[in-house]
Amino acid sequence: MPALDLPIAGAHRHKQPRVVGIDLGTTNSLVAYMDGDTPRVIPDEDGRRLLPSVVCFHADGSLTVGEAAKRRLTENAARTVYSVKRLMGRGLADVEAERCFLPYRLSEQHLDVVRIEIDGRLYSPPEVSACILKDLKRRAEAHLREPITQAVITVPAYFNDSQRQATRDAGRIAGLDVLRIVNEPTAACLAYGLHRAREGTVAVYDLGGGTFDISILKLQEGIFEVVATNGDTHLGGDDMDRRLAGCVLNEIRAAEGTDFADNPAFTEEVRIAAEIAKITLTDAEEAEIHLELPNGSLYYRTLLREEFEELAAPIVAQTLEPCRRALADAGLTPEEINEVILVGGATRVPLVRRRVEELFRKRPHSELNPDEVVALGAAVQAGILSGQVQGMLLLDVNPLSLGIETVGGAVEKIIPRNSTIPTGARQRFTTAVDGQISVDIHVLQGERELAKDNRSLARFQLRGIPPMPAGLPIIEVTFLIDENGLLTVTAREVRTSTEAHIEVKPSYGLTDAEVERMILESFEHAEEDVRVRQRVEAQTEADQVLAQAEKVLPLAAEFIAQGEMMEEERERIVQALEALRNVRQAEDAAVIRATLDEVEAVSRRFAERVLNHAVREAIAGKTLMEAARE
Amino acid sequence: MMDVVTEAKAVRVPSRRMWRCWACAEEVAATGEGTCPRCGKIQPLGAETDYFTALGLPRRMAIDRADLERRWHALSRRFHPDFYRTGEPRERIVALENTALLNRAYRALRDPIARAEYLVRLEEGAGTEIPSQPPQELFEEILEIQELLMDYRAAAPDERDARRPQLEARRQEIRREYERVERYLTQDLFPRWDPLSPEAAPSPTEKAVLLAEIKEAIGNRAYLRRVLNGLEEALSASGVD
Numbered sequence: 001m002p003a004l005d006l007p008i009a010g011a012h013r014h015k016q017p018r019v020v021g022i023d024l025g026t027t028n029s030l031v032a033y034m035d036g037d038t039p040r041v042i043p044d045e046d047g048r049r050l051l052p053s054v055v056c057f058h059a060d061g062s063l064t065v066g067e068a069a070k071r072r073l074t075e076n077a078a079r080t081v082y083s084v085k086r087l088m089g090r091g092l093a094d095v096e097a098e099r100c101f102l103p104y105r106l107s108e109q110h111l112d113v114v115r116i117e118i119d120g121r122l123y124s125p126p127e128v129s130a131c132i133l134k135d136l137k138r139r140a141e142a143h144l145r146e147p148i149t150q151a152v153i154t155v156p157a158y159f160n161d162s163q164r165q166a167t168r169d170a171g172r173i174a175g176l177d178v179l180r181i182v183n184e185p186t187a188a189c190l191a192y193g194l195h196r197a198r199e200g201t202v203a204v205y206d207l208g209g210g211t212f213d214i215s216i217l218k219l220q221e222g223i224f225e226v227v228a229t230n231g232d233t234h235l236g237g238d239d240m241d242r243r244l245a246g247c248v249l250n251e252i253r254a255a256e257g258t259d260f261a262d263n264p265a266f267t268e269e270v271r272i273a274a275e276i277a278k279i280t281l282t283d284a285e286e287a288e289i290h291l292e293l294p295n296g297s298l299y300y301r302t303l304l305r306e307e308f309e310e311l312a313a314p315i316v317a318q319t320l321e322p323c324r325r326a327l328a329d330a331g332l333t334p335e336e337i338n339e340v341i342l343v344g345g346a347t348r349v350p351l352v353r354r355r356v357e358e359l360f361r362k363r364p365h366s367e368l369n370p371d372e373v374v375a376l377g378a379a380v381q382a383g384i385l386s387g388q389v390q391g392m393l394l395l396d397v398n399p400l401s402l403g404i405e406t407v408g409g410a411v412e413k414i415i416p417r418n419s420t421i422p423t424g425a426r427q428r429f430t431t432a433v434d435g436q437i438s439v440d441i442h443v444l445q446g447e448r449e450l451a452k453d454n455r456s457l458a459r460f461q462l463r464g465i466p467p468m469p470a471g472l473p474i475i476e477v478t479f480l481i482d483e484n485g486l487l488t489v490t491a492r493e494v495r496t497s498t499e500a501h502i503e504v505k506p507s508y509g510l511t512d513a514e515v516e517r518m519i520l521e522s523f524e525h526a527e528e529d530v531r532v533r534q535r536v537e538a539q540t541e542a543d544q545v546l547a548q549a550e551k552v553l554p555l556a557a558e559f560i561a562q563g564e565m566m567e568e569e570r571e572r573i574v575q576a577l578e579a580l581r582n583v584r585q586a587e588d589a590a591v592i593r594a595t596l597d598e599v600e601a602v603s604r605r606f607a608e609r610v611l612n613h614a615v616r617e618a619i620a621g622k623t624l625m626e627a628a629r630e
Numbered sequence: 631m632m633d634v635v636t637e638a639k640a641v642r643v644p645s646r647r648m649w650r651c652w653a654c655a656e657e658v659a660a661t662g663e664g665t666c667p668r669c670g671k672i673q674p675l676g677a678e679t680d681y682f683t684a685l686g687l688p689r690r691m692a693i694d695r696a697d698l699e700r701r702w703h704a705l706s707r708r709f710h711p712d713f714y715r716t717g718e719p720r721e722r723i724v725a726l727e728n729t730a731l732l733n734r735a736y737r738a739l740r741d742p743i744a745r746a747e748y749l750v751r752l753e754e755g756a757g758t759e760i761p762s763q764p765p766q767e768l769f770e771e772i773l774e775i776q777e778l779l780m781d782y783r784a785a786a787p788d789e790r791d792a793r794r795p796q797l798e799a800r801r802q803e804i805r806r807e808y809e810r811v812e813r814y815l816t817q818d819l820f821p822r823w824d825p826l827s828p829e830a831a832p833s834p835t836e837k838a839v840l841l842a843e844i845k846e847a848i849g850n851r852a853y854l855r856r857v858l859n860g861l862e863e864a865l866s867a868s869g870v871d
């Protein structure tokens with residue numbers, strides 16, 4: 001440790017590692033942190049706050065993330081992945097309906113966890129999300145000048161266990177310890193509730209690019225209690241773009257005899273044009289769509305807001321039913337909601353605002369930027385976890401009921417939806433046949449009566465049951481949903497008190513081994529990552545030393561005047577500091593380190609004097625105070 | 631059967647009401663403040679702790695909702711896993727399991743019917759069945775309704791309209807019955823429970839009789855709810871097609 005660090009610094013160095021908040025969105029992602037008691041979004045070097053959730057895998061094995069990948073999307077349609085969040089924790093059959101909209105390929109071989117196929121290489125959705133997370137991590141490290149290894153990540157409230165698990169896997173692959181998974185609408189509410197002594201009942205309506213959530217919360221003395229949540233993980237502003245694009249393509253087909261469906265670059269262009277028109281219509285009454293068709297002809301059209309609203313109406317209508325169900329679950333009428341908060345870019349669409357206002361019969365809030373409020377809330381939750389934010393507590397719920405398949409394919413619910421988490425249940429099972437030594441258990445999530453209509457979470461086999469007549473063993477299975485909404489299961493045979501072995505086969509998730517492998521692969525560039533981290537650490541230390549020096553260096557004049565220090569010594573320190581200032585930006589951590597050592601060597605005696613001086617001052621101060629008291 | 635989940639195994643000391651702190655081995659009262667008086671670490675509430683004890687309430691049917699919520703909030707502030715993220719693994723398990731127990735306890739106790747079911751099982755054992763069955767005097771009536779419903783579902787859509795008023799009348803009737811059973815439960819039976827506290831030394835038969843009545847009424851209510859759901863579903867579905 002450099003000597004200059006001795007006297008006063010330290011407070012900065014020994015505090016807890018910083019936890020950032022990340023909104024990993026379908027279309028845009030952001031990272032935020034707590035700056036004192038204010039959450040702030042971290043911009044990139046160019047000042048951009050939103051990172052488009054787009055990853056382009058180039059032929060040479062390198063990759064581009066964000067704005068650059070998005071800008072060149074039409075050129076690289078087949079090797080550019082966007083909306084990957086829609087694929088998280090899903091099987092191939094789940095995404096059948098929207099596959100045709102995606103310009104990139106999904107492997108036919110992988111049914112349980114979809115894989116994106118580019119140049120013969122396969123990528124799981126968590127790996128792609130990890131690329132986005134890594135970019136945000138780097139952004140935060142560069143801005144905060146310290147290594148970032150811990151994060152809170154948000155997910156749609158209506159995400160099931162597999163989707164949450166996939167999000168956590170993405171974090172692990174990116175080298176982030178995901179301390180907490182928080183629901184997006186709840187996070188938004190935290191951001192709104194901070195610094196405001198809000199009490200009462202709040203509805204958060206969150207319509208993003210690809211997901212819709214509605215949550216109802218009760219706010220009371222810093223406790224944010226979610227009372228009900230509902231939603232649709234496949235509904236958002238992107239669907240409006242698709243409908244509009246579909247309509248444009250129909251018109252092109254009518255005029256040209258083809259809609260160029262075999263040209264993914266063109267299809268992408270139409271989708272992008274549709275999104276731009278949608279966004280224009282938020283403020284303007286009409287928008288123009290110009291397209292150059294692959295055959296050289298031109299398509300031109302003026303779109304009125306009315307026309308767009310007619311196209312978007314069914315999508316907006318689809319959000320109202322979940323709202324009513326959430327109200328019913330909360331046992332509240334729309335009038336009993338005190339405030340409505342709008343979150344997500346698609347809530348800028350005027351039609352959405354009108355419908356929400358009609359339903360709740362009050363004007364919704366949108367003071368905070370709807371694109372940023374979720375990330376800000378994630379930062380607040382990060383602050384709660386690290387102890388930086390005091391007095392606030394979030395009590396969230398599980399969005400879907402948890403059940404077990406019973407004989408005949410029915411479902412027995414063991415944890416109802418909208419139960420405050422963490423929560424648990426204990427269930428007893430027995431055997432059906434004499435001498436049976438294993439029992440199969442199928443865990444499901446969802447509200448439907450039949451197992452086949454619900455989401456399969458996992459199949460467990462309880463083994464090692466002592467052979468007994470049928471019906472005699474009592475196998476007690478304990479389900480525990482933690483504060484992230486993630487499930488764990490343990491089991492034990494009660495009569496003989498043997499722990500039953502559980503073999504977990506997640507229905508739609510990566511196994512631990514797969515995640516481990518992906519972590520390793522992602523660190524193919526590990527060397528580079530380590531270098532970056534070492535550099536960031538060295539730079540941080542250099543900054544601390546320079547800041548400290550600025551504070552104490554004026555004392556040198558005093559020491560010289562008192563004959564305690566030679567002018568040359570000060571010169572040497574000043575020179576070493578100057579050198580440090582020059583190498584601070586160096587790419588190589590070793591160079592910075594060497595200069596830091598140099599500073600330490602030349603300033604050691606000075607630092608001792610500063611310390612003595614500080615001690616003398618302190619003692620003097622004390623005496624004075626004592627004197628004052630007497 | 632559902633039950634409380636808490637797996638944290640505190641070491642029991644011979645005297646039944648004491649535990650040893652997992653961190654410093656100090657003796658701690660089982661129903662104490664939930665923290666070790668010596669080292670201040672949070673203690674497992676324990677798998678055997680019932681919902682009332684967990685929330686610091688007597689085993690009574692009558693509960694003040696606002697007070698219940700205050701207790702739940704205060705205990706959440708003490709035990710919630712968010713406050714132990716940086717704690718040692720053992721502490722984090724205690725936080726998780728205690729909070730899971732408290733959340734289940736709050737959910738069960740805030741609703742009077744769920745509270746009654748829980749009390750019955752506390753008294754008679756966790757495996758006690760509360761069979762859902764029709765009130766004796768409505769047996770015939772309900773059979774008729776089932777038949778009406780079957781005919782109604784089998785009828786062609788245009789014939790259904792003619793049958794609606796009949797079903798509607800039955801629906802209102804069953805709703806009245808349902809409300810009557812619920813009132814009987816909450817206004818007649820529940821208030822008779824609380825005076826039977828152990829200090830009042832009630833006769834075992836007195837208690838057993840009341841419990842049987844409560845169970846029957848809960849079962850009746852559940853059954854009527856199902857019939858009502860069936861009727862409502864049929865009536866609303868026909869409105870759509």
Ligand SMILES: Nc1ncnc2c1ncn2[C@@H]1O[C@H](COP(=O)(O)OP(=O)(O)OP(=O)(O)O)[C@@H](O)[C@H]1O
Nearest residue numbers: 025026027028208209210211237238282344345346
């Ligand atoms: N001014 C605007 N008018 C209309 N729509 C807009 C506007 N700005 C953004 N959008 C739409 O908002 C959506 C993106 O919103 P947002 O960034 O909140 O989503 P996300 O967080 O990435 O997605 P999700 O929350 O579903 O995962 C896109 O569909 C975009 O077209």
Ligand SMILES: [Mg+2]
Nearest residue numbers: 025208344374
């Ligand atoms: Mg979002």
